[in-house]
Amino acid sequence: MYDLLVVGAGPYGLSIASHAAAAGLRLRVFGRPMASWRDHMPRGMFLKSEPWASNLSDPDGRWQLDRYCAGQGVAARHGEPIPVETFAEYGLWFARHTAPEVDERTVIRVTPCPGGFEALTEDGQVFHARTVALAVGVIPFVEIPPALRGLPSSLVSHSSHHDDLSRFRGRDVTVVGGGQAALETAALLAEQGTRVRVLVRADRLSWNDVPPPWERPWWQSARAPHSGLGCGWRNWFYAERPGLFHRLPEATRTRVSSTALGPAGAWWVRDRVEGAVEVLPGHEVAAAGSVRDGAGVRLEVVHRTRGEGTGLLGTLETDHVIAATGFTAxxxxxxxxxxxxxADLMSSTAGSPRVTSVFESSHRGLFLAGLITAPGFGPAMRFVQGAAYTAGTLVRGVRRRLRAGDVGAVVPAPGRRGRSGTPAGARG
Structure with missing residues (x-):
């Protein structure tokens, strides 16, 4: 029986594996390494995060992105975006040097069993472990607006479904969304000769500012320090103090995690969108249906201008809709x-699992990482930035649970009543 099974081999899963291996745990890691970055992002995309905020985490901090880039003759400088392909290759390099060999099979089911858990792989093999860390990334949580869900994938897709946009060359595509995924996808489509428009619910697009120089007068740094999530003390708190964020009232955490760092385009994609892509602000898809014998989509679109409570309904036809509408974990x-x-997982008001201060769910021995923990630990968990805090903290929690030896029990969250109706004690 393994001490720990890590399910997922993206930045969070590989970072957890690195820390667990260094701690001497007997572990196994499942998943296609860096799958989201290799299989779900088109060539030509760039990281939105700064290179220095995009490191995977090993206990000694040796295997960082700038070191990999230096070995490849590639610059990793502040204010210069890194290609997604380079980042994916960095993750594979990190895995080779810091983690045990990754088993690329997919785990299709995790089930409690005496003394821990059993994991079933796609080919029918079963593995047992005392603890499990789920680091499944964002793909399980793809969000497509209700109005578009009834249409086939030939007509409607999510932005994460594409690693190659060339099939849309010469066609008409409508992108729904106003964040980085929507805007960069639209830019890539326009640059390859696709007729593209972007529907945005907001009255206008938001753009991130060009980051200030890394070295600047002390008083500027004091007023708005750099952080992995952008400049400013609030962003610094989200990036550098996830543990303190976890202590905030749940209502505050839920509100901040759902509203902070909202949809916005990176400064370096702005010139590629403005003047090249048709942007329709204040537009929302109300209904959709197929036309032209299933070769296209008719969208019924509500157009609201600022201050209006009701909108005008119009229609437009397009060959394909790409929903760049994020993820709901x-x-x-x-x-x-x-x-x-x-069913054992206690959920927060956001619908995500409650986690302790060491990322343990309400089912002892089951740990969670990544996007699904953002309501508990803040916006950093939506980015690679959160991997370092998660990996070190989660592995400490795993070691604590292994020492305690009481895996498998359900412990209701603080302040909640258990299934028997008795008050739940504090944990974590």
Whole structure:
């Protein structure tokens, strides 16, 4: 029986594996390394995060992005975006040097068993472990607006479904969304000769500012320090103090995690969008249906101008719709967990699993990492930035649980009543 199974081999999973291996745990890691970055992003995209805020985490801090780039003759400088392909290759390099060999099979089911958990792989093999860390990334949580869900994938897709946009060359595509994924996808489409428009619910697009120089007068740094999530003390708090964020009232955490660092385009993509892409602000898809014998989509679109309570309904036809509408990380979408295990998870008001200060769920021995922990630990968990804090903290929690030896029990969250109706004690 393994001490720990890590399910997922992206930045969070690989970072957890590195810390667990250094701690001497007997572990196994499952998943296609850096799959989201290799399989779900088109060539030509760049990291929105600064290179120095895009490091995977090993205990000694040796295997960082700038070191990999230096070995490849590539610059990793402040204010210069890194290609997604370079970042994906960095993750593979990191895995080779810091983590045990990754088993690229997919885990399709995690089930409680005496003494821990069993994991079933796609080819029918079963593995047992005392603890499990789920680091499944964002793909299980893809969000497509309700009005578009009934249409086939030939007509509607999510921005994360594409690693190659060339099939849209010469066609008409409508992108829904106003964040980086929407705007960079639209820019890439326009640059390859696709007729593209962007529908944005907001009255206008938001753009991130060009970052200030790394070295600047002390008083400027004091007023707005650099952080992995942008300049300013609030962003610094989100980036550097996830543990303190976890202590905030749940209502505050839920509000901040859902509103902070909202949809915005990177400064370096702005010139590629403005003047090249048709942008329709204040537009929302109300309904959609296929036309031209299934070769296109008719969108019924509500157009609202600032201050208006009602909107004008119009229609437009397009060959394909790409929904760049983000991800919704909730308990019900953790479908690789067995139904009884999923039912054991206490959820927050945001619908995500409650986690302790060491990322342990309400089912002892089951740890969570990445986007699904953002309501508990803040906006940093939506970015690579959060991997370092998560990896070190989670592995400490795993070691604590292994020492305690009481895996498998369900412990209701603080302030909640358990299934028996008795008050739950504090944990974590």
């Amino acid at each position: 909730t308990c019900d979408r953790l479908t690789l967990l067995s139904p009884d295990l999923r």
